[in-house]
Amino acid sequence: MPPGTGRADPYRVWLSEVMLQQTTVAAVKDYFIRFTTLWPRIEDLAAAEDARVMAEWAGLGYYARARNLLACARKVAETGGFPDTRTGLRALPGIGPYTSAAIAAIAHDQPETVVDGNVERVVARLFAVETALPAAKAELTALAETLTPRKRPGDYAQAMMDLGATICTPRSPACGICPLIADCDARARGIAADLPRKAPKAPRPERRGIAWVARHGQSLLLEQRPAKGLLGGTLAFPSTGWDGRELPPPGAAQWRELGEVRHVFTHFNLSLRVMLGDLTGNPERGALVPLRQIDRDALPGLMRKVWDMARPEIAA
DNA sequence: CATGCGTGGAG
DNA sequence: TCTCCAAGCAT
Structure with missing residues (x-):
């Protein structure tokens, strides 16, 4: 949205701001295009199936955002449109202090501080x-x-964020070309690169677990993970030992270990052993999905690694 | 206020 | 390889 353009479509502002939460512009770009193509209006998104939205969000991370996105879309579609005040926006799922101010400022040009x-x-x-x-x-x-x-509080908000993203960067800020150099106390004191100070972070512990690639003819066993918690609501291979859940493996005569995949979460590192086996009976959880229906792109990052390891071992 | 929650890119 | 971290939110 070019500066000075005035009002922007609240739906698109909202969608982009939610996607951009803790996520880079580069990572968001294709997802935003895909979502707005599939669902041009918030009513379209509100009418979408949960699993479809989760599949389209797969790979972007922080999956609670996708669940809240749908809940928000449905609430807004029901009530006939987005609230146009920060307070009204703030009451919606997935919209916090930042996003409510950003939508109010950027979509409605209100003087909210972002x-x-x-x-x-x-x-x-x-x-x-x-x-x-x-x-x-x-x-x-x-x-x-x-x-x-x-x-023009909306343009101002975007300008401040752009300044931080391109000039006033975390490391080696480009103070020489900063429009605010004359006003910057940290620059004057020579401590710009040291600010903001941050509390030290706890080290990331290691966790280990097992994922089962359970074969039944030309199908594999997949499950929708519980809505809350790690990778909540995403499509996954059954697994255990790493996420607080302790569930028995699917029934198979024997399992063959294919190897280990590693993955980094916000608060721990994971090594996941990948086991391949043939189901002996009917699975107690999950659903059998024909191989050719399995869409790698519909899996979260961790499960893509499991899939990539198992795929060559599975007959077409 | 601390913790849980993904992922990929930069340095 | 490792650390940091990116346009946060919910609890």
Whole structure:
């Protein structure tokens, strides 16, 4: 949306902002095009099946966003449209302090203060705030609010985020070409690159588990994971030992270990042993899916790794 | 306020 | 290889 264009379609603003939560523009781009092509209006998305939306979201991560996306779309479609105030937006599933302000500012050009990671960094440097995040969050928000203009607040919000993304970057900020260099306290004190300070992070523990690729003729056993928790609502091979669930393996005469896949989650590293076997009876959970119907793109990243390991071992 | 929640890219 | 992290939200 070019600057000065005025109102933007709230549906598209909302969809892009949700996709961009903790996710890079590069990663979002194709997903956004795909979603808006499949579902041009929020009513179209509201009418979609859960599994279809989860499949289209697969690979983008943070799957609670997809579940909240659908819940939000259905609520908005029911009530006839998006709220046009930050408070109204804030009450919807998946829309928090950042996204509500972003939609109000960008789609409705309201003078709401948008504070994302970029703005936190820009403001921390402008005012040389040395308190570490996340404790500094409230102070940074209050300082940011003093900057929000009455004119073109939507363009201003986007400009602040762009400044943080391209010039006031986390490492080696390009202060030499920054339009705010004359106002920047951190720059004046030579500590721009050290801000914002952050509380140290806990090390990521290792976890191990097993995934079963259970074959039955020309079909494999897949399951929809429980809606809450890790990879909630996504399509997956049955597995256990790594996510707090302890479930028995599907019944097979014998299992052959194909190898291990590694995966990094936000708060732990995972080694998952991949076992291949032939089902002896009817599976107690999940559903048999014909091989040619299995869409790699509909699987979350971890399960794509399992699939890629098993695929060559499975007869066409 | 701390924790849980994905993934891929940059340095 | 490893660390950091990207336009956060829910609980």
